[in-house]
Amino acid sequence: MRARIRNKYDDKYSVTVQLPQTPLELYDILDRLGVDNKYCNVYMNIDDERIPEGMCDGGFYDDLFKLNFLAQRLEQLTPSYTAGFKAVLMEHEDYNLDDVILVTYRQDTYPIYPCRGYAELGEIVIDNDMIPEVENCPDELVEYLDNAAIGRLAAEQFRGTFIGGYYCEVSDYEPPDMKITIDKPLRNEFQILIGETEKTAQWYTLPYNDDYTEEQVYELRSPLPYIDHVENISKLNELAEKVGALDNADLVKLKAVMELGEIENEEGAIEVIDSLSEFEFDSLPRDENSYGKKYLQKLLPQDFDIEVLEVANLADIGSRILEAKGGMVTSYGIISGQGQELYSPLFRKQEQTEDEEMEVSLT
DSSP: OOEEEEETEEEEEEEEEEEEOOHHHHHHHHHHTOOOOOOOOEEEEEOOSSSSSSHHHHHHHEEEEHHOOOOOOHHOOHHHHHHHHHHEEEEETTOOHHHHHHHHHHHSSOOEOOOOSSHHHHHHHHHHSSSHHHHOOOOHHHTOOOOOHHHHHHHHHOOOOEEEEEEETTOOOOSSSOOOOOOOOOOOOEEEEOOOOOOOOOEEESOSSSEEEEEEEEEESSSTTTTSSSOOHHHHHHHHHHHHTOOHHHHHHHHHHHHHOOSSSSSHHHHHTTTTGOOOEEEOOOOOHHHHHHHHHHOTTTTSSSSSHOOOOOHHHHHHHHHHHHHHEETTTTOOOOTTTTOOOOOOHHHHHHHHHHHHOOO
């Protein structure tokens, strides 16, 4: 499933993703969008041939984890059940995301037959005496029946539809009486797959202090995109403890600093956490232009007409200021260099005059 995900209904905060993804990958998407609500709600547009066009066009606001769960369910459907799913949604284009997820369950409660048209449906109807008009037809007369006409008659009676090489009767569909619960791990949780063999391996949450060797580690799920394998197990446990103590704002800031410094190992990430307060982070500007405008707004007099800046392109100014401060635009927002402030004034270094240099040399 392909989906366009936005935050605050603003294209500046948007990504196009392929679902399903792992929970930690979903959290990273939310962090890149600047989503800080506890429900993980975003504005989403679906692009998927299994979803009716009317539902894809509008877009809606809902839980990203819920959409990901729908993508997982759709991957598990057989071709016949995919046809049934599409047929139900064609009848119920007003369904919300919860309703759509329910459609992927209990699909054995309505008829789905593999056939591509009325003639093939007619054969099925005749063979199974599905309508009264053919129940008492003598076998010797069956070959003279118009299969297509009988198939059309049955489809009209049962209000069935052809879709994807299948005939589906979903007019009497009723959603199953069940409640969907979606578990969400912690946003800053490390998970490791450990076992004697890959087949018997199990997932554990770090820090994990039982005895094991690096050869018994088959996979690592990390909240930090740049830490995707085990280099040093003891350092990884230490990193997991430190990351687990961070709130979400500091976790996002940590990711930005790691992107700034191209840090891809446990020891480097630990050093960043210990010095995290020495960096300044702003998740709102998403490019040099928006940073340049915000920088000037912070320094200009309060009564300055800010609308003058709205039409200006300040990308070059923003880029030069960031360069002077050792910072950069990251996937998560703007980060300063270590020991720098994002919105403090820049002062030109005073050059010594020839007389001053001579005076210094004489003393």
